Amino acid sequence: MLWGEWANWRASRRGVGPGADGSEAVVVLGYRNPGPTANAMNRWRVRAGLRSIDPAAPRTRLVLSGGAVAGPIPEATLMADYATRERGYRGELVREDASRSTWENIAFAIPFLKDVDRIKIVSLPTHAATARAYLAEQAPELAARLVPGREYRFGEWLPLKPVVALYGVAKSLRGRIRDRDAEGA
Secondary structure, three states: OHHHHHHHHHHHHOOOOOOOOOOEEEEEEOOOOOOOOOOHHHHHHHHHHHHOOOOOOOOEEEEEEOOOOOOOOOHHHHHHHHHHHHOOOOOEEEEEOOOOOHHHHHHHHHHHOOOOOEEEEEOOHHHHHHHHHHHHHHOHHHHOOEOOOOOOOOOOOHHHHHHHHHHHHHHHHHHHHHHHHHHHO
């Protein structure tokens, strides 16, 4: 359990810097959602995104990212409904509803990140770390603006954290093996 906690804490800090004061974008990555309302994972991600908002920021843009991957309604739409109707969010909100993968979440969110001083990417910590790495590949000048979100909380999702951490390690290893094989080909 402690290893899972540590691995998630570490992932939540990977690829971020101290950042500057000023405007911010909080990008919340969607999760497969077959139903007509946000599922438990997407509700949690929205709550983590909302708690990541800095009340002292002069302007915050909430970017909800995810297409219709597992059902007919885009994840971004389901999360936006939850954020506004259930959580009372009334600030600037963008729905990026065309993406079908984490790579696309980031690629399609980039236009909404160009005019802000700080960028927070919120999801499960290992998933957010992957997304931050993708931003560094796709738009290094924007990756320099990455700051931590508040998706990590000590003890939250405690029984699942080792599983999430192992999944993140496995995906990372698969990617490294694939990259190594491509270099040797």
